[in-house]
Amino acid sequence: MRTSPEQAIEVNGLWRRYGPKGEGGFDAVRGLDFSVARGELFALLGTNGAGKTSTVELLEGLDRPSRGTVRVLGHDPVTRRSVVRPRIGIMLQEGGFPSDLTVAETVRMWEGVTSNPRPGGEALELVGLSSRVPVRIKQLSGGEKRRLDLALALLGRPEVLFLDEPTTGMDAEGRRDTWRIVRDLHEMGTTVLLTTHYLEEAEELADRLAIMREGRIVVSGTPQEVTAARPSRIRFTLPDDVAPARLPLSVHAAVTGRRVEVRTGRMQETLTELLLWARSEGVELTELDARSASLEEAFLDIARGGEQAEAQEAAA
Structure with missing residues (x-):
């Protein structure tokens, strides 16, 4: 060699x-x-x-x-x-x-x-x-x-x-x-x-x-x-009088109660769209947090991938 x-x-x-x-x-x-x-x-x-x-x-x-x-x-x-x-x-x-x-x-x-x-x-x-x-x-x-x-x-x-x-x-x-x-x-x-x-x-x-x-x-x-291979994350809380269905259709969100989480590979575009929508609708997005994926998230995704593979193999 x-x-x-x-x-x-x-x-x-x-x-x-x-x-x-x-x-x-x-x-x-x-x-x-x-x-x-x-x-x-x-x-x-x-x-x-x-x-x-x-x-x-x-x-x-x-x-x-x-x-x-x-x-x-x-x-x-x-x-x-x-x-x-x-x-x-x-x-x-x-x-x-x-x-x-x-x-x-x-x-x-x-x-x-x-x-x-x-x-x-x-x-x-x-x-x-x-x-x-x-x-x-x-x-x-x-x-x-x-x-x-x-x-x-x-x-x-x-x-x-x-x-x-x-x-x-x-x-x-x-x-x-x-x-x-x-x-x-x-x-x-x-x-x-x-x-x-x-x-x-x-x-x-x-x-x-x-x-x-x-x-x-x-x-x-x-x-x-x-x-960079993992999606960025945007989180916020909607006011009680704003239904999640009012969110822009192009934003794919997971909603738990009033809490909203958006995963995106286009952080700047998605965040800009959300903020422009909130301004035009007069909606305050409280507890707004936007951040790129961390190494910890990438690591946990990989670890969970292994656990899911083992579960699928056991079920087969």
Whole structure:
């Protein structure tokens, strides 16, 4: 397989199977194809069981694919582990550090197994843990433990950084601080592959993203491209003396009591038509809210699509 120097990660026909062939096994990853350019921040999204973690473990070289190929920085991360591993950083979902060690002791231990590490104090300063150096791991908050995980992933000055649910357990301030750190790394040229359940996080940080369902990529693109494929939404409440039947015929609305919701692929035209109608009819549209589709709505549509498919299959 020939790789492009422009790509930090290349995945072709990737499968990961657990268990034996036939009914006794399970395909967690089913034929993935995607790439991540050098210096890009790519988010891999999906519901629980979609195959995200199984995919990332193959990219990190923790297991061999059942079928297909993976290249990280131009190399197979399993057979060329000695070449790839010093150039990547990995932040797992859980660090699993000895609870009686202090932050300083943990960093020193990690420095000892890292090729050409940056100073531990520098890594701790990057993630805002400089003041917690003498504290034991068991005394850290959940968010602080995640920051320590990130500091250790940054020790080797990685060219490619894998972040698996990096802000789980953090409060809102800690999450925003971590976003800032990730943005800074990204701006310095680090390639980042991110998995997260926080859709706002992906929308805020990612250059491109892919949404997985049942081991496959269902949709991919920039956050704007993914949301643009979904209709915008306009909501408002009609006065008690105005029947929904008076709405313009060209506006296809769902009505619940006095509450109206319009889904449209032509936000500006539809909203203009509604406002002109309201002005000409002397109707006040209270609680008016118009917004483009969000990444969360796109994600939920895809997740619901999978549930509907399962229900149809069960009923057949």
